[in-house]
Amino acid sequence: MDEIDRAILRELQTDGRIAYADLGPRVGLSPSAARQRLQRLLDTKAVQVVGVTDPMRMGGQAMALLGVTVDGDPRAVADELAAHPEVVYSVLTSGGFDLFVEVVCAGPRELLDFVGDVVRVTEGVERVQAFPYFGIHTHRFLWNVG
Numbered sequence: 001m002d003e004i005d006r007a008i009l010r011e012l013q014t015d016g017r018i019a020y021a022d023l024g025p026r027v028g029l030s031p032s033a034a035r036q037r038l039q040r041l042l043d044t045k046a047v048q049v050v051g052v053t054d055p056m057r058m059g060g061q062a063m064a065l066l067g068v069t070v071d072g073d074p075r076a077v078a079d080e081l082a083a084h085p086e087v088v089y090s091v092l093t094s095g096g097f098d099l100f101v102e103v104v105c106a107g108p109r110e111l112l113d114f115v116g117d118v119v120r121v122t123e124g125v126e127r128v129q130a131f132p133y134f135g136i137h138t139h140r141f142l143w144n145v146g
Contacts, residue, residue: 004027005037007026011027016049020038023038063104064115064132065101066131068098069097070099071126077099078091087101111132
């Protein structure tokens, strides 16, 4: 991956639907060369273009990252929690928590109920620490591509 590929990725992170006629000049290529470059990145699976939803605009009003400490196999707990529709993702970690779980709920009460009635009582969960998000109006994932 060279600097032009990285420039293409930066532009796509800003606008995933950018027209090749606009993309090419922004990265120093013709529109057809930009299309070929992006197609190569897609064909080699170096890049995947997907739509990412904004949970807050889809009805969720309370978001939190949960740090979960587990007694036993954290993979089983991650799988169990990931089966709930409130869970955006769960990831295994090393360090102070065994896994992180991002959740979106309809409101603060539902978030408290989910943590207390679902997460804390899940077999293997030893401790949960919630890090709620406040004032989030957009949910964007931007990766440093160089």
